Amino acid sequence: MIPGPFDYQVAGSVAEAIALLDQHGADAKVLAGGHSLIPLLRFRLASPAVLVDINRLRDLEYIQEADGTLHIGALTREVDLEASDLIRRRYPILADTARVIADPVVRNWATVGGNLAHADPANDHPATMLALGAQLVATGPAGQRLIPIEHFFTDSSFETTLQPNELLTEIRVPAPSERSGGAYLKLERKVGDYAIAGVAAYVVLDGAGHVTYAGIGLTNVGPTPIKARAAEQLLLGSTLDDAVIAQAARQAAAEAQPVSDLRGPADYKRAMVETLTMRALRQARSRATGGA
């Protein structure tokens, strides 16, 4: 499994990366952690003319909270997200997600931005970011623009609304309110695998315990990452009791679009969306109300 030939350019700055992307257009591929791209090159399923290596852009590796928003540099390695005190303490759903991506050695090099920008429905961050209502910062020749996560993925697999000359540079997540909580649950054939199904759930409660925000994202049960909008709607205004959780879980399963493959038959995956949604919502409720 040997890649075909390509050219290689190192970007020394974000501006340089964008200039290179602008110059090469669709012939270029951004090389971040490379754990999706390099296997594709090795199987000769992708044959870009040039790789733009952004791994030297250390200023895209950061995790910080400011102005009520969590800012994650796109080149932040999964291991740093997983190990971050801030993330573990205030954004446990992100820690849940990071720690089930591939394996620990892969996570040392794989990046949060890459996991999103590859737009693989089997990747884990998309569902979590959909649940959290994240915003993505795309930087291009004309500067930065903000893309709400639900407008980042298109209707096609492996496709985003990034322009060929744009780089995903930052992920922004609203800081948690006092009564908010989320969880990401992933069912896999074995540790390190892509999900049979994965569910991210995030809720914000008001002082009376009513749901003011609900986000549910689904992993690997359709051609794209799925935001279970109808299930979210069911939760809004509720007190997140077991009955409404069960109802939302059934609805989320209905919104999944699984196909039968090596990870099981479609009806199983759909049922697992229900199981995982139920469990994730219960854990989100527990976390929102001060539990673990």
Place this chain on the structure above:
Amino acid sequence: MTTTSAGPHVHGLGEPYKRKEDARFIRGKGNYVDDIQLPGMLYADIVRSPYAHALIKSIDISKALQVPGVVAVITGKDLEAAGLAWMPTLSGDSEAVLAVDRVLYQMQEVAFVVAESRYAAADGAAAVEVDYEPLPVVVDPHKALAPDAPLLRPDKKDRQPTNQIYHWETGDRAATDAAFAEAEQNGVVVRQDMYVPRIHPAPIETCGCVADYNAATGKLTVWMTSQAPHAHRTLFAIVSGLPEHRIRVISPDVGGGFGNKVPIYPGYVCAVVAALKTGRPVKWIEDRTENLTSTGFARDYHIHAEIAADKEGTVKALRVYTLADHGAFDAAAQPTKFPAGLFHICTGSYDFKHAHVAVDAVHTNKAPGGIAYRCSFRVTEASYLIERMMDTLAREVGKDPAEIRLQNFIKPEAFPYRSALGWTYDSGNYERALRLAMEKIGYEELRREQAEKRARGELMGIGISSFTEIVGAGPGKHFDIAGIQMFDSCEIRVHPTGKVLARIGVQTQGQGHETTFAQIIAAELGISPDDVDVEHGDTDTAPYGLGTYASRSTPVGGAATAVAARKIRDKARKIAAYLLEVGEEDLEWEPGRFYVRGSPSKGKTIQEIAFAAYTNCPPYLEPGLEAVNYYDPPNLTYPFGSYICVVDIDRGTGEVHIRRFLAVDDCGTVINPMIVEGQIHGGLTQGLAPALYEQLAYDENGNVLGSNFQDYLIPTAMETPRWETARTVTPSPHHPIGAKGVGESPTVGAPQAIANAVVDALAHVGVRHIDIPITPWKVWAILKEKGLATA
């Protein structure tokens, strides 16, 4: 680094002596085939078929030859011109080295590209253009014999007019049928269909070789991933016509074998041809996809089994019919006499009076193989079926699975025991092993816990497997590989200063022969294993042997080693008698030393004797102190054990969690308990793998699913439980040191313990069988059907 105990080592046997081979591996100084780099060496890549069945209309290599660095492209037509397009398999079939006019499975070898680098070879392979005409595909073996099934092997239609490779049966059909008729009237009959799926040994090192032909000397040297270097040398001589003394096969460090490295693969042959053609060394190394999709698979048995018993559950007869899927070529690694290998050990640990087994083998459009994945010639399939069936019988007569086993075991006093299918079991005490396992795991307490949990709606299962293995082939009169009798060998040289070099005919792939065989010699000669170096794998230096697979190293090679060491000791006694001026009969042996009976201070150490063998040898003896033994075992050995597995099932997802797994093994005399335990841990993990994870599946077009490690699911440390082990010791009466072999017992015994545990968890709702691998979705479908699924 610490040694195992204080003071000098004298005895070698039974001690957890640390491995001698570790020194190089922990430093990254192993020498695996891909580590070999010779001056001027070329690299090869293989063009493979994307289709499972197709005619080759044309192959255009012109663009490939223009790729920078490409030196040569070899096609099936080139080989045909040289008479090398076909090679014999280990089952007497012919296998295409490179396809000439048709391909019979996806990933079959079509062209061989040789270039200055790995990268250029890959570019060259990508540039070869092949025009295929797809043909109808046979994937389901049950359809291979249909009248309208396409004939997959027109090349041999004269001797085999259909897709049926063989029909084979053994046992007493009439007596078996009569016992079933009786049981239908007055007893019970249980029946079950089960599929033991196609899996792959998948050692972490794939297969490969470096072929180097020296035109000046006429000598061909092939470094290759081989579990049987001598047999491979002979086959190379037969295929190539090169004189055998000018062929040297070296199997250096091998990164795991598990049966995968027993056959000869087309890549090896092509590398040799390319080395002859180019006059330069050629390296060919598989990638993982090639390994999983084209080299020897294991199992793939569709089994129907029936037991006849009386109303109390005492077994009377076993009847088995199996359809074996052998793929496109019959490359099963089986002895000539037994096309289904040792499958007829399937009466297992139980005293069946009558049995009958029939097997039909067919061709399909799948990769060839039929090797034993860490198992002795189909014993895994056999053990799986009988252990699953005993549980089924237990349910039928309303008894506990432990009770049905204790009731039907072959009794200790019955050994040597002649089975209904003709095997003579050497020794065993099955009840002792099961009772130890039950005691260690707290069987009764677990059953109580299970009942309580069931009442609460929780699903917990306990599974037992009381397997009997059959390993250590020969005897040579019954067992062969490609006609070569299955003996094995050891040559020992004691140097003048008392240090020992031993060379053996078996070949380690991680089993630790350099340590355990040194321990055997050390024990026989009363010296330290530190003073014994063991070499293997080089056909120019090692004595002829049949190699390491089917747990035969200790039973056969280990026996040869003990016998050779005893020859050394016999000669040493003669020399000692000469030196001490007494009769041989006046000498006593204690480890490391002969002394005069009644005068313990008057003696000669083995080192003194060795020195004398070269400096002061008795005039009536040949000088030197060397011995060689070729050992043809009188019988196989029959290791056994009882395993108990405890599982919990998640009713929301169908996931199976192994909570505990206890393995009681009996492999006879233990040479090195540390290594035995390590072998058991590894074997259990390769038993867990097919039970819950691994399968090489095909779609309806013959495309291989699970063709890399993202989809061929090898368990990680997270899936693997913390194995618990215990041991009983029932020596083999016919082995020189009583050892039986252990490396494969756990792979053979474990899958059904896990399967039985899962079925046990669901038995109360009428579940009797689930085919392995037991995936969460198979379990969940049952939970749903039985109304047990929850979120």
Place this chain on the structure above:
Amino acid sequence: MSIHHIRVTINGKLYEGDVEARTLLVHWLRDSLRLTGTHIGCDTSSCGACTILVDGKAVKSCTMLAVQADGRELLTVEGLEQNGKLHPLQEGFHVEHALQCGYCTPGMMMAALALLKRNPDPSEQEIREGISGNLCRCTGYVNIVKAIQYAAQKLREPEQVPAGSGGGGE
């Protein structure tokens, strides 16, 4: 196709060479530098046989280009032994019988090294999780866990565990 001149420090020594952009780091280490202790077991960054440290972090060298290593510091299995003294992990793998065929061993030790740098006192579960990107077909992992525990203890309290002779193999 572009050729790049790279300078990489490996096991404390500076190596330079010209590489094609597509050259995988593991191939450069093995074929060009002849550091063959780092192995190849798959094509999908699944098995971990090729694990090395890059700037102190464990990385699968089959999924990194050689050109990406330019200017970085690498540690391979060949760099574990210092001045004839085995690393506690090497010692632990030998003492606890944590290797059989030896093929996964270098990658396994490098993944364990990275784990112990991050977490000097890992639980059994943390060790199992830490090596879950490294496949072993021989050992069943039980003894690998013990070997890492051995090394962890020795690294924490070097004087508590009998010192190795450094000779190895015995």
